[in-house]
Amino acid sequence: MAAFFDVSFLTVQVLSALRQAAFLFLISSGLTLVFGVLNILNFAHGSLYMLGAYFIYALTLHLTGPAGFVIALLAAPLGVALVAVVIEMGLLRRIYIQEEIYQLLLTYALVLIIHDMAKIVFGPEFKSIPKPRAIGGAVTIFGGTVPVYTLVVVVLAPLVALLLWYLLYRTRTGKIVRATSSDREMADALGINMSALFTLVFAFGAMLAGFGGALAGPARTVFPSVGTEVIIECFVVVVIGGLGNLWGALVGSLLIGTLETVGIIVFPEFEMSFIYLLMVVVLILRPWGLFGRPLKVKALAEKNLGMEAQEISPVHFSVRPLVRMIPLVLLLIVPLFAGRYYQYLLTQILIASLMAVAFNLLLGTTGLLSFGQAAFYGAGAYTVGLLATKTGIGSLSSLLLAPLVAMVVAGIIGFFCIRLSGVHFAMLTLAFGQLVFAIIYKWYNFTGGDNGIQGIPVRPLPGGIDIGSNLSMYYFALAAVAVAVEILRRIRSSPFGATLKAIRENNQRAEYLGVNVKLYQWTAFVIAGAFTGLAGGLYALMEKSISPDIILWTKSAEPVLMTIIGGIYSFAGPAVGAVVFIVLNSYLVAWTENWALVLGLILLAMVLMLPGGAVGFVNEKARGAFGKMGWVRRWAFSKSGAS
Amino acid sequence: MGAPMGLLEIRGVVKSFGGLRALQDVTFSVGQGEIRAIIGPNGAGKSTLFNVMTGLFPPDSGEVVFGGERISGVPPHRIIRKGIGRSFQITNIFPRMTVFENVQVALFAHHRSSRDPLGMARRYPSVAAETLDVLRQVDLAEKHELSASILSHGDQKRLEIAISLASRPRLLMLDEPTAGMSRFESRETVELLRGISREQGLTLVFTEHDMDIVFGISEKIVVLQQGAVIADGTPAEIKANPQVRKAYLGEEIQA
Numbered sequence: 001m002a003a004f005f006d007v008s009f010l011t012v013q014v015l016s017a018l019r020q021a022a023f024l025f026l027i028s029s030g031l032t033l034v035f036g037v038l039n040i041l042n043f044a045h046g047s048l049y050m051l052g053a054y055f056i057y058a059l060t061l062h063l064t065g066p067a068g069f070v071i072a073l074l075a076a077p078l079g080v081a082l083v084a085v086v087i088e089m090g091l092l093r094r095i096y097i098q099e100e101i102y103q104l105l106l107t108y109a110l111v112l113i114i115h116d117m118a119k120i121v122f123g124p125e126f127k128s129i130p131k132p133r134a135i136g137g138a139v140t141i142f143g144g145t146v147p148v149y150t151l152v153v154v155v156l157a158p159l160v161a162l163l164l165w166y167l168l169y170r171t172r173t174g175k176i177v178r179a180t181s182s183d184r185e186m187a188d189a190l191g192i193n194m195s196a197l198f199t200l201v202f203a204f205g206a207m208l209a210g211f212g213g214a215l216a217g218p219a220r221t222v223f224p225s226v227g228t229e230v231i232i233e234c235f236v237v238v239v240i241g242g243l244g245n246l247w248g249a250l251v252g253s254l255l256i257g258t259l260e261t262v263g264i265i266v267f268p269e270f271e272m273s274f275i276y277l278l279m280v281v282v283l284i285l286r287p288w289g290l291f292g293r294p295l296k297v298k299a300l301a302e303k304n305l306g307m308e309a310q311e312i313s314p315v316h317f318s319v320r321p322l323v324r325m326i327p328l329v330l331l332l333i334v335p336l337f338a339g340r341y342y343q344y345l346l347t348q349i350l351i352a353s354l355m356a357v358a359f360n361l362l363l364g365t366t367g368l369l370s371f372g373q374a375a376f377y378g379a380g381a382y383t384v385g386l387l388a389t390k391t392g393i394g395s396l397s398s399l400l401l402a403p404l405v406a407m408v409v410a411g412i413i414g415f416f417c418i419r420l421s422g423v424h425f426a427m428l429t430l431a432f433g434q435l436v437f438a439i440i441y442k443w444y445n446f447t448g449g450d451n452g453i454q455g456i457p458v459r460p461l462p463g464g465i466d467i468g469s470n471l472s473m474y475y476f477a478l479a480a481v482a483v484a485v486e487i488l489r490r491i492r493s494s495p496f497g498a499t500l501k502a503i504r505e506n507n508q509r510a511e512y513l514g515v516n517v518k519l520y521q522w523t524a525f526v527i528a529g530a531f532t533g534l535a536g537g538l539y540a541l542m543e544k545s546i547s548p549d550i551i552l553w554t555k556s557a558e559p560v561l562m563t564i565i566g567g568i569y570s571f572a573g574p575a576v577g578a579v580v581f582i583v584l585n586s587y588l589v590a591w592t593e594n595w596a597l598v599l600g601l602i603l604l605a606m607v608l609m610l611p612g613g614a615v616g617f618v619n620e621k622a623r624g625a626f627g628k629m630g631w632v633r634r635w636a637f638s639k640s641g642a643s
Numbered sequence: 644m645g646a647p648m649g650l651l652e653i654r655g656v657v658k659s660f661g662g663l664r665a666l667q668d669v670t671f672s673v674g675q676g677e678i679r680a681i682i683g684p685n686g687a688g689k690s691t692l693f694n695v696m697t698g699l700f701p702p703d704s705g706e707v708v709f710g711g712e713r714i715s716g717v718p719p720h721r722i723i724r725k726g727i728g729r730s731f732q733i734t735n736i737f738p739r740m741t742v743f744e745n746v747q748v749a750l751f752a753h754h755r756s757s758r759d760p761l762g763m764a765r766r767y768p769s770v771a772a773e774t775l776d777v778l779r780q781v782d783l784a785e786k787h788e789l790s791a792s793i794l795s796h797g798d799q800k801r802l803e804i805a806i807s808l809a810s811r812p813r814l815l816m817l818d819e820p821t822a823g824m825s826r827f828e829s830r831e832t833v834e835l836l837r838g839i840s841r842e843q844g845l846t847l848v849f850t851e852h853d854m855d856i857v858f859g860i861s862e863k864i865v866v867l868q869q870g871a872v873i874a875d876g877t878p879a880e881i882k883a884n885p886q887v888r889k890a891y892l893g894e895e896i897q898a
Binding site: 493494495496497499501505506511513514515 | 697718719720721723724728729731735736737738739740744747748749751752753756757758759760761762763764765767806807809810
């Protein structure tokens with residue numbers, strides 16, 4: 001502890017914390033500003049930061065010397081702002097009237113696209129950006145050695161904050177921005193040119209991210225996935241501070257910057273968990289963040305009534321049981337004629353389908369966007385992995401325990417999350433997911449840490465049935481997934497499911513039917529968690545090895561993507577999306593290194609053109625086409641009140 | 644006081660938002676089977692009072708008593724279970740569900756079958772029959788297959804009334820039931836409400852801007868101004884009340 005009171009040590013650490021906070025503030029101030037005005041949580045904000053860093057890298061290749069560096073530092077953010085203008089006017093503008101999730105997904109598609117574009121243009125390797133000699137050295141302050149560049153950053157960031165304050169509080173445009181941020185409808189009524197304002201604010205927010213990137217580039221290194229790393233940190237910052245609140249972003253940045261620095265010194269092994277833990281604690285105590293206020297969310301019902309033209313209609317007819325058997329029969333026969341690799345691929349598809357269908361009980365049916373499903377998937381997988389390696393328990397028993405463990409985890413996480421709604425709900429589930437990841441990643445003694453668990457034994461089922469081969473594992477997974485999916489289908493078309501749909505459509509009205517909305521949402525969360533855990537357990541048995549990667553937030557994004565690709569308002573949609581996703585994943589990886597780019601483009605196209613997903617689209621077409629062939633429709637579909 | 648207790652008693656309700664006193668010491672009573680209007684200029688506190696009465700938020704002091712039971716501070720879903728229905732000022736339905744499903748889900752909630760996670764919603768024939776009955780009451784039975792979002796505004800308002808009626812409430816609270824309706828639709832809706840109230844002995848409490856409707860159907864009227872009750876009585880008494888005339892009604896009721 002003596003070291004802590006050493007002045008030189010303290011100086012170095014304080015400056016290091018401030019530098020970290022400075023970067024975080026530059027990026028998250030733009031993020032929160034954009035959210036405040038446009039009401040969009042921009043996943044691609046980290047990618048804009050990454051672009052800023054790459055732009056300064058490219059510019060400094062040609063512009064050398066101190067003057068060149070300064071020009072590059074100023075030009076890079078402007079370049080990013082230009083990209084942002086194109087994004088806003090070309091893409092975002094088309095979907096402002098859609099539900100939140102489509103905006104979130106569009107920006108997520110941009111993350112994938114920008115990531116791979118950067119990889120194509122600049123290459124996958126780490127790039128370092130040379131600093132001019134004048135600011136490249138180090139100085140001694142109170143006996144501690146501090147890089148000069150750190151001082152530059154620590155001085156520049158408050159200046160930017162000051163500039164922001166001036167622009168927002170002392171200029172006319174700034175006042176309009178603040179007014180819009182606190183009451184959009186009022187601003188709209190006052191006759192403010194919304195579309196120009198949105199473009200301006202989005203570009204300005206992007207410029208801040210770009211400046212952060214340009215400034216951070218020379219201090220850190222640049223590589224394509226730097227954007228996805230930084231965005232999660234920034235989400236934590238703005239959610240802790242209060243979404244849309246600039247001072248919240250400032251305080252959040254200082255908190256996280258300090259915590260990360262202190263965490264590395266005091267508890268190096270738990271550094272990561274700290275920021276998620278802080279976020280979880282803050283959101284439990286203050287659901288809207290330290291400086292945030294409850295969002296003035298327009299009732300979904302009202303929003304939907306106003307957008308009939310864009311309405312994505314839930315399907316109002318269901319497939320007859322006999323027709324429903326066709327895929328099952330195919331699933332039973334096809335693997336017999338497929339090679340071992342395809343049997344494995346089909347098993348992957350089954351597991352992904354289960355995860356996606358379970359997830360859609362939350363999104364499509366209840367209207368809850370969970371971004372933390374990986375936690376339950378991981379809970380199931382680790383239950384099977386740990387039981388199989390540490391005990392002699394049978395594979396079937398361990399698989400049956402997987403959903404139970406996931407259910408308990410979901411019960412606890414859900415208890416806190418359902419108090420929030422919309423983006424806040426999504427962010428809290430994300431934080432919990434990352435917390436679970438951090439715990440498993442660092443708990444070497446129990447979970448094997450980042451090594452994961454290798455060589456998970458697959459033991460015969462009761463009756464001596466072996467499931468060791470790819471084919472037998474496939475049939476085992478098929479049985480489990482078929483039962484689970486059928487239960488989920490029943491839940492969806494039950495009175496309970498109808499009540500969940502009512503909550504999705506209008507939770508206030510549902511409350512006034514005498515429904516305890518929070519309890520129902522929690523129950524749906526727990527059910528989805530349990531089935532996600534089952535999928536995770538199956539995954540552990542299939543792969544015979546697991547690593548903490550399966551709990552990372554990118555895993556949580558997978559069911560979201562599958563569901564959107566397939567269609568959120570149909571039961572089969574997520575499963576179809578899972579097929580597309582796994583097939584693309586397997587083939588594109590072999591075929592091109594840039595499969596994220598292809599996925600991003602597909603997602604972009606889906607969000608812009610087919611918000612009902614592939615199945616929604618087919619249904620729409622089918623209604624028209626089968627009109628001419630009434631007998632086909634009569635044969636294949638039965639009309640039902642329940643969608 | 645010895646007077647018989649009303650079905651709904653509002654006793655000394657106070658509610659403030661920040662520094663603003665939205666309701667100050669509001670007291671009145673609604674008898675069984677009564678049709679009662681709450682009127683007052685914009686910002687008089689009608690919506691706040693409605694929200695306090697239906698549990699959206701608790702009063703700062705005072706209480707709301709329904710059927711002899713204190714309901715202030717009780718969450719909405721429990722209040723509804725005690726026999727109160729509510730409709731909203733802004734049409735509040737389930738837009739992307741069919742007309743049928745809108746009412747069906749209300750009945751599931753009422754019969755507590757919402758908890759059934761594995762039975763098929765379609766296999767509840769008694770609920771289906773009841774759903775059509777309720778829709779017939781508001782004249783929407785023929786449109787039961789349509790998506791609620793494509794109904795006309797008037798039909799949506801009536802659908803909302805149907806949703807509220809599904810739980811067979813003893814008291815129905817309607818926040819501007821005819822807002823945004825054409826004159827013809829308004830009249831129809833008023834007749835509908837009056838009929839239901841008469842047939843089933845249903846107590847109605849409503850707010851309304853249209854004075855023709857207020858004086859046309861209500862049996863008693865309470866007038867709010869700046870969060871306080873300034874008059875409480877029969878339509879005739881309210882019309883004659885000089886304070887009401889001065890404060891709010893102006894020329895309108897002389898017609």
